[in-house]
Amino acid sequence: MADSVTQVLQNLSEKLHDELPQRLLDVQKALNEIECKRPKPKQINTLFNLLHKLSGIAGTLNHASVGTLAGDMAIKVQSWEGLDTIEENDFLKIKKQLHQLEKIAIIKLSSSTAPPLMNSARESARKASVTPPLIYVVDDDQEFNEMVIQLLETCFYRVKVFDSLQAFKHAIIELHEKPDLALLDLDFPESRIAGAEVLSDINAALSTPLLAVCMSQHDDLPSRLAALRAGMSRYIVKNTDFNNLCSILDSLTYRAEQTPYRVLVVDDDETGLMAYKNALESAGIEVETLSNPLETLSRLDGFKPDVLVLDVYMPEASGPEIAAVIREKKYLNWLPILFLSAETDPSKHAIALAHGGDDFLTKPVNFSYLQLAVKARAWRARQLRELLHTNES
16 A cells, blocks of 8 residues: 555656656746736736646645745735736746746756555555545646545545535535545635635535635635634645645544544533533543542543533532642643533633633533534644653653
């Protein structure tokens, strides 16, 4: 399996190497056709698309120097849209960057690319003829799509490509064909964040949000915020290596070899405890419940959860009081604490959070949102613990 992925990556890398001189000639030709005074939108769009595609493909195949520089150039060229006059300094800067890109091309691009790590969960599923997870790739860059299809299918994923947002939305909303995960670009002809806008529309129509990963050429705060607000689980910049993409997809589709997230839920309402336990366990999370808040510290030491969920109002000790005690324990500083309460007064929320909580979920809690909130906090907590462990080593 690893050998086949290595061969695909090597073939694609060699193909890019062979095509690079012609690609740069096309960029040079497109740049020469642009006039600084009254530039034609079509010519600007042609140059942008050439740079945009080169950046995405080169970066994904781990040719970072080519991908990053082409991406910077694409962003600058895109800013020319709608201008009556292109500043001479900006035009000269693009020419200078193109010359720099040509210099990089002289150096033979390495054709060896490290294969994605083949975890045994994925390999076992392949051998057992288990149906692979279905990934929707939603991008209007045909060349990028072809590359992703080859690589994901080699990594034992089923892949379906949509080059328009309308077709993607129709498949999910009208045809009820929901994938295991969508790999979604932001930038479409409709707008620079059209992908996020369509995902928001889709999620508004679904009872359970669509699991989605943004893979975009842009690495700016507005793009990341748009993806986050739309419900994207991860944001990947296209000039990244494929190992990272595979690892993220494996993790989100539960093919990564990792222990389940662990959550301790503390609430004096036994019925509520069972409801939260069932909801979280249905999402693959390991759950322990506790009705006596005074036992929280000892249970934390024994169970070692990734996230602690506390009811706010409990007779023996309130959730904020327990949180305040936990925050005095240096070894538990990393632990995310989520409060649960029917309290709707924002000032009460603020007081509770001031005692060391990370989020406030208002009852009745939507179980899908509870699952997402816990998973997001647990994922971040594991990252933080790993970082702390690395720094201490």
